[in-house]
Amino acid sequence: MGSEETRERILKVAMELFTEKPYHEVSMEEIAKKSGVSKGGLFHHFPSKYELARSVLFKLLDDWLKELEERLDDLHGREMVPVLVNASFELVTSSPKLSRFFLELYEESLKRERSGEWDEFYRRYIGSVSGVLRSAGIREPEKKALLLGAIVDGLALHYLLSGGRLFDVDKMKEEVLRIMEG
Numbered sequence: 001m002g003s004e005e006t007r008e009r010i011l012k013v014a015m016e017l018f019t020e021k022p023y024h025e026v027s028m029e030e031i032a033k034k035s036g037v038s039k040g041g042l043f044h045h046f047p048s049k050y051e052l053a054r055s056v057l058f059k060l061l062d063d064w065l066k067e068l069e070e071r072l073d074d075l076h077g078r079e080m081v082p083v084l085v086n087a088s089f090e091l092v093t094s095s096p097k098l099s100r101f102f103l104e105l106y107e108e109s110l111k112r113e114r115s116g117e118w119d120e121f122y123r124r125y126i127g128s129v130s131g132v133l134r135s136a137g138i139r140e141p142e143k144k145a146l147l148l149g150a151i152v153d154g155l156a157l158h159y160l161l162s163g164g165r166l167f168d169v170d171k172m173k174e175e176v177l178r179i180m181e182g
Contacts, residue, residue, distance in 0.1 A: 003045075006035075006037060006041070007045050009035050009036070009037075010031065010035045010042060010045055010046070010052070011052075011055060011056055011059050013034045013035045014026075014031050014035075014052050014055075014056050015056045015059070015060065016034075017030065017031060017034070018053055018056055018101045018105075019095055019097045019100075019101050020097065022104060023053060023101065023104040023108060024104075026049070027049075028042055028043070028049050028052070031049075031052070050105075050108055050109075050112060050114075053101075053105050053108070054105065056101075057101075057102065057105055057121070058121065060098070061121060061124060061125060064087070064091055065125075065128050068083075068084065068087050068128070068132070071083050071087060072084070072132065077135075077136055077137055078136050078137060078138075078181065079136075080132055080135060080136045081132075081133070081136050081138065081177060081180050081181060082173075082177060084129065084132050084133070084136075084148075084180075085148070085177050085180065086173065088148060088152045089152065089155075089169060089172070089173055089176075091152070092152055092155060092156040092159055093159065093169055096156075096159055096160045096163075099156040099157065099159070099160045102156075103157070103160075106118065125145075125149060126142065126145045126146060129145035130142045130145035133145055133180065138180060138181065144179075144180055147179065147180075148176065148180065151176055151179075152176075155167070155172060
């Protein structure tokens with residue numbers, strides 16, 4: 001098996017483990033074992049658990065953006081906005097543990113004084129979302145992209161803390177659509 005296939009398998013296993021249990025409970029040894037690679041092989045691809053977790057998060061973003069592009073492929077103008085909003089909410093509601101992982105990893109970056117590394121993540125996210133909003137003819141797409149991210153992140157936290165009971169997801173989507181199109 002090639003190096004790229006091994007790296008992808010490691011990322012897949014790590015994603016499963018990081019979304020299954022808290023960051024500090026996942027060990028590199030467990031990831032190596034479940035991936036079928038030696039611990040040395042794992043460290044060849046990822047120099048630390050933090051770097052691996054960060055790579056998992058960026059892969060999740062890349063996968064989400066790719067899926068979003070596919071869903072938007074044949075759409076034009078304002079019909080893209082509900083698809084964007086739905087995809088944003090699905091990211092949160094499909095796996096509340098993913099939101100927990102995101103928060104844990106951000107906290108870990110603060111402990112390591114590496115919070116600046118999130119700039120690239122946000123640039124990619126905001127750039128892609130504002131591009132969709134711009135294509136849809138939405139006024140102030142960069143501002144609305146930031147707003148969408150903030151709303152979804154905040155709702156993700158509330159969704160996580162309440163076990164999904166705090167608010168009606170569909171009503172929140174409707175309100176976010178109203179804000180995006182207003």
